[in-house]
Amino acid sequence: MGKGVKAAVIGSVFAVMVGGAGYGAFNIVSALNDDGGSGGSEVKSGPPSGDEVKETSEKFFAAWEEGASASAAEYTNNNAAARTLLDAYTGDAHITDIRITPGAARKTTVPFTVKAKVSYQGDSKPLTYKSSLTVVRGLTTGKALVDWKPSVIHPELRTAEDTLVTSQSATPPIEAVDRDGKVLTKDKYPSLGPILDALRAKYGEKAGGTPGVELFVRHNGDGSPDTPLLTLSEGEAGKLETTISASAQAAAETAVKKYAESSVVAVRPTTGEVLAVANNRKDGWNAAFEGAAPPGSTMKIVTSAMLIDNGVTSMNGPAPCPDDAVWQGQTFRNLKNMAPNEGATLTNSFMRSCNTAFIKLIDEKPLTDESLTTEAQTRFGLGRDNWKTGITSVDGSVPAESGPDRAANAIGQGKVTMNPLNMASVTATAITGDFRQPYLVSPKLDGRKLATAKGLPYATASQLKQMMRLTATQGTAAPVMRGLGGDIGAKTGSAEVDGVETSNSWFTGFRDDVAAAAMSENGGHGVDAAGPIVKAVLAAGG
Structure with a gap:
C-alpha cells in the first residue's frame, strides 16, 4: 500500500514516486x-x-x-x-x-x-x-x-523498503461495516483496501479482536500499515462501524474505474459523515483523502463566499466578465470561446466560470492578501492541518499570497491545493452554512476531537447554494447534472498542470443531503471526467 505523489502544478504535489532502483x-x-x-x-x-x-x-x-x-x-x-x-x-x-x-x-x-x-x-x-x-x-x-x-x-x-513477512499480526483483524451494518471487504470494494488496512492498524485493538497469523507486506519506509496478503490462522475480528454507505461506495468504485488516476469522496452535509471514498490509481494511494493539487474553478465557491462576506458584491451584484484581466503584470484569460459580459452578475460569472470576473474583484476594499486564507480557515475549516477523519487525511492549503499568486489562488490555481475530501466538505459547508469536519469513524470510539470552524452567515450560504443550483441547471455543470432529481447544485473546475497539455478535471456538487467531489488527473474540463463520477455517486444517494 505505498503512497504516491505525482508532481503537479505550481509547487504542489499529488503523489509520491514508488518503486525500486530500476x-x-x-x-x-x-x-x-x-x-x-x-x-x-x-x-x-x-x-x-x-x-x-x-x-x-x-x-x-x-x-x-x-x-x-x-x-x-x-x-x-x-x-x-x-x-x-x-x-x-x-x-x-x-x-x-x-x-x-x-x-x-x-x-x-x-x-x-x-x-x-x-x-x-x-x-x-x-x-x-x-x-x-x-x-x-x-x-x-x-x-x-x-x-x-x-x-x-x-x-x-512497491518501494525499495517494502518486504514480505509471515508472523502473528501486529493488530487484530477487523470486520468493518457500513452505516447500515453491511460488511465491507476488499474483495467486494477493492478501492477500500488501503483504507481498511489503515482502519485496522489504528482501531484493530480498540475493536476488540485477537490477532492471527498472516503473510503481509511490511512497509518500512513510509509508516503505512501492513498490507495483509494471506491468512494462515484466523484471529478473531473485532467489529468496526464506519460511516460508509455501501450503495454510495459501490457507485463510487464503478464510476472511478472509467477514468484513469481518478478519486472521489461523498459526505453527508448535515453530519460530516463520509459516505464513500474511491480511487482508481496505479500507485494504490488514497489521493481522495491525502492529495494536494490545485482545484481549479471549484475554488470559486470559497472565493465567492469571501466576496459576499466582505461586502464586495452579492449573487445579484456586479462581477463583470471581460476577455482578460491583468493583475500585477500577469494577464489572466477565460476559457476559449467564452463571450465577454461587462454587465455580468456574480451568479452569471460563477455559472459560466469566468476567471476574469474574480480576478477583477480581488483588489476591492477591504480585501487583502490574507482575505482568502482567512475565509478558508475560519469559515470552511481548511488549511489548519487539524482534521481527524479516523485515517490519514490532508485538509487543504490556502496560503496568503501577494503578487500574481494572489489572483491565481482566487481561481484555484497558484498555490492553493485541495483534494476531493476537501472540496466535498466545501460544498457541504456552502449549502448548509455549517462546517462539519468529515469523518470516517465516529470520534466516540477513540475520543478524538473533530476540527471546528465558524461556518457561513445564513445569507452567504443561501446565495452560494442558489448559485450552485443555477450552475447545475443552466451553467457549465448542466450537461452532467441533467436528469438528476431532487435539490441539486454543482461547480465545475479544471486546473492547468505545468508541462502537461491536458488539465486536471475537477467537479463538486450536491443532491439533497449528499455532497460529492471528484478529481481526475489529465481528465480535461470538469464535465469531461470528474463530473460524470460525481453524478454517478449523487445518483446513488446515501
Whole structure:
C-alpha cells in the first residue's frame, strides 16, 4: 500500500514516486552485478532479443524456485537489493515449494504465475499470485538482465523498503461495516483496501479482536500499515462501524474505474459523515483523502463566499466578465470561446466560470492578501492541518499570497491545493452554512476531537447554494447534472498542470443531503471526467 505523489502544478504535489532502483539506477549497481566493463570485448547494444529474454527469465525463475537468492540476484541489474528481498521471501516470509509458470512474452516483458506454500509454526496455506518482469540490456557489459523492481517478487511490493513477512499480526483483524451494518471487504470494494488496512492498524485493538497469523507486506519506509496478503490462522475480528454507505461506495468504485488516476469522496452535509471514498490509481494511494493539487474553478465557491462576506458584491451584484484581466503584470484569460459580459452578475460569472470576473474583484476594499486564507480557515475549516477523519487525511492549503499568486489562488490555481475530501466538505459547508469536519469513524470510539470552524452567515450560504443550483441547471455543470432529481447544485473546475497539455478535471456538487467531489488527473474540463463520477455517486444517494 505505498503512497504516491505525482508532481503537479505550481509547487504542489499529488503523489509520491514508488518503486525500486530500476533500470535508471544501473550505473550505481552495475559493479555489484559483475557489469563493470568487459575489458575490451565487444558489448551488445539495443533491446534484448527474444532468445535472450527467454534465457534470462528462465535462469532467474529457476534460481528463485530453488531458493538460491544469490544466484537469482545475479540475473538482475540490482544484485544487492534483489538478494535482500529474495532472502526475505524464503526467510522472513517462510515461502517454500515455489513453482513459477511463465506466460507468453510481450517483447521484453514476461508475465508469470507463482504457486507456492506459506508455512509458519504448524500452519500452512497455498499461495498463488501473478506478476511480471522486464529484461533489459546491461549498460556496460551488454548482458541481458532482469530490470529489478520489488514488484517482480510480488505486485504488492512497491518501494525499495517494502518486504514480505509471515508472523502473528501486529493488530487484530477487523470486520468493518457500513452505516447500515453491511460488511465491507476488499474483495467486494477493492478501492477500500488501503483504507481498511489503515482502519485496522489504528482501531484493530480498540475493536476488540485477537490477532492471527498472516503473510503481509511490511512497509518500512513510509509508516503505512501492513498490507495483509494471506491468512494462515484466523484471529478473531473485532467489529468496526464506519460511516460508509455501501450503495454510495459501490457507485463510487464503478464510476472511478472509467477514468484513469481518478478519486472521489461523498459526505453527508448535515453530519460530516463520509459516505464513500474511491480511487482508481496505479500507485494504490488514497489521493481522495491525502492529495494536494490545485482545484481549479471549484475554488470559486470559497472565493465567492469571501466576496459576499466582505461586502464586495452579492449573487445579484456586479462581477463583470471581460476577455482578460491583468493583475500585477500577469494577464489572466477565460476559457476559449467564452463571450465577454461587462454587465455580468456574480451568479452569471460563477455559472459560466469566468476567471476574469474574480480576478477583477480581488483588489476591492477591504480585501487583502490574507482575505482568502482567512475565509478558508475560519469559515470552511481548511488549511489548519487539524482534521481527524479516523485515517490519514490532508485538509487543504490556502496560503496568503501577494503578487500574481494572489489572483491565481482566487481561481484555484497558484498555490492553493485541495483534494476531493476537501472540496466535498466545501460544498457541504456552502449549502448548509455549517462546517462539519468529515469523518470516517465516529470520534466516540477513540475520543478524538473533530476540527471546528465558524461556518457561513445564513445569507452567504443561501446565495452560494442558489448559485450552485443555477450552475447545475443552466451553467457549465448542466450537461452532467441533467436528469438528476431532487435539490441539486454543482461547480465545475479544471486546473492547468505545468508541462502537461491536458488539465486536471475537477467537479463538486450536491443532491439533497449528499455532497460529492471528484478529481481526475489529465481528465480535461470538469464535465469531461470528474463530473460524470460525481453524478454517478449523487445518483446513488446515501
